[in-house]
Amino acid sequence: MPLVAPTAAAPPLVLAIDLGTSSVRVLAVDALGRAVAGTEAQQRYAIDTSAEGAAETAAPPLFDLLVETIDGSLALLGPQAGEIVAVGFTSFWHGLLGLGADGDPATPVYYWGDTRSAPDAAALRRELDEAATLARTGCRFHSSYWPAKLRWLGRTQPARTAEVARWSGFAEYALGRLCP
Structure with missing residues (x-):
């Protein structure tokens, strides 16, 4: 994905959220599909696993991490956060x-x-x-x-x-x- 400086970002903006199996990533994307430089927030997390085959995590802390990561990206975006008109959300499969x-x-x-x-x-x-x-x-x-x-x-x-x-x-x- 091409990058664009925040001052050159074409409004309106979209907040892109990627909740994967090992991290949460959030960044702003401009109207031309370019990632707005300096707006990516990412936080890693670990899934609880066991020898019996478990792969799980508690939902409340994961939700809190998601909100914290969104807030981090919005803080990086600063006043341009007001130009966000949509949110795209992708998540791990089959949870x-x-x-x-x-x-x-x-x-x-x-x-x-x-x-x-x-x-x-x-x-x-x-x-x-x-x-x-x-x-x-x-x-x-x-x-x-x-x-x-x-x-x-x-x-x-x-x-x-x-x-x-x-x-x-x-x-x-x-x-x-x-x-x-």
Whole structure:
């Protein structure tokens, strides 16, 4: 992506947010698709993993880190922050988060790399027609996708899943909090 000096940035601006599996990055992009130099804020974070295949993190600290990184980019942008007219948001794939009736997280964020549901993906393959499911949904039975994760959670953590009113990706949860 080409860079442009803040004084030469063509308004309006877009705030670009990238919530990846190891860091949160935020920067401003001008109307010509150029990154505004000096506006990138990035903060790294670690996913909790285990030998059993866990890959998860608590949602509240991740949300706080996201807000902190957004604030950092806006501070770097200074008065030009008032020229932001849109926000683009991308996030890690296949994250799963259970939300309680109050909208607060009832589970950790389970990442695509969490493989504890691999036996449940195998069970789905035995019980259902994977080719038909793939044709209908575009989704294979795999531990990174929600069907296997939901089955695993229901099987291994029934009390926790009973507290869940709805399932969400982390990005949808974060956007719901940022833009109520």
